[in-house]
Structure formats: C-alpha cells, structure tokens
Amino acid sequence: MKRKKKNEILSRPQRKGLVTKIVRRKPKKPNSARRKIIKIRISGIYKWISVPGVDTRIEKFNKILIRGGNIIDMNQIRHKIILGIYDIKGNIRKSSRSKYGIKKLI
Numbered sequence: 001m002k003r004k005k006k007n008e009i010l011s012r013p014q015r016k017g018l019v020t021k022i023v024r025r026k027p028k029k030p031n032s033a034r035r036k037i038i039k040i041r042i043s044g045i046y047k048w049i050s051v052p053g054v055d056t057r058i059e060k061f062n063k064i065l066i067r068g069g070n071i072i073d074m075n076q077i078r079h080k081i082i083l084g085i086y087d088i089k090g091n092i093r094k095s096s097r098s099k100y101g102i103k104k105l106i
Contacts, residue, residue, distance in 0.1 A: 014082065017042040017049075019062045027073035035074055038081075040064065049079045062087035 017040035024034040036051040038058060050071050051058060058064075063086040071077045081088060 014065050014067050015042050016086070017047075017064055017066055019058060019060055019064060020046065022058055022060065025074065028075065031073045035071070037074070037077065038064075040066070042066075047079065048077050049081060050074065050077050051081055053083060056081075056083065056088065058088060064088055 019038050020041050021039035023037055023039075025037050026032070026034055036056070036058075038049050038051060040047055040049050049064075049066055050069070065082045065085045066079045067082055068078065069080040071080075083089070
C-alpha cells in the first residue's frame with residue numbers, strides 16, 4: 001500500500017478546496033487577537049487554513065484557492081487563502097489599489 005505524502009499541498013503552488021468548518025482561535029502566548037481559521041477538504045485530506053484580512057465573508061461549502069504561508073503565532077497552520085478568487089471576495093480599497101488590481105471607484 002502506497003503512503004500519502006505528509007503535506008500534499010506543498011507539491012503545488014496553489015490548490016483548490018472546499019470549506020467544511022469555520023472557527024475563531026486564540027494565538028500563542030504574547031498575542032491575544034482571535035484569528036479566523038477554516039477547515040477545508042482537498043482531495044480527501046482535511047487541513048486548517050488561515051483567513052487573512054478583516055471582514056472576509058466565508059460560508060460553509062464555499063470554493064477557495066489556497067497558497068503557502070506560515071502564521072507564526074498559530075500552531076499547525078501553514079497555509080492562507082487567496083482572496084478574490086472563486087467564492088471569496090477581496091476587500092474593496094479606495095487607496096493603494098495598484099497592489100490589488102482594483103480599478104478606481106467613480
């Protein structure tokens with residue numbers, strides 16, 4: 001029987017997944033803000049993923065795209081969501097738009 005890789009996500013730069021659970025967790029000792037974390041399913045494997053930004057609307061069974069990126073003050077979380085792709089909307093910005101590819105609002 002062939003063993004699966006320990007971290008299946010790292011074999012590709014991005015992966016598509018499905019949200020199964022949404023929670024908020026406390027980080028390690030010196031920090032105190034609660035972080036939004038989601039549990040996703042990628043080809044039969046379940047992983048905990050971080051949600052960057054404020055006011056990101058996520059619901060159960062949304063499709064998401066994830067990338068690598070360690071969160072230092074959270075244990076066992078090694079990936080982040082890419083905002084603005086599939087069902088997750090990015091933040092609407094009025095300043096510093098060129099980084100985010102957002103056109104000027106009229």
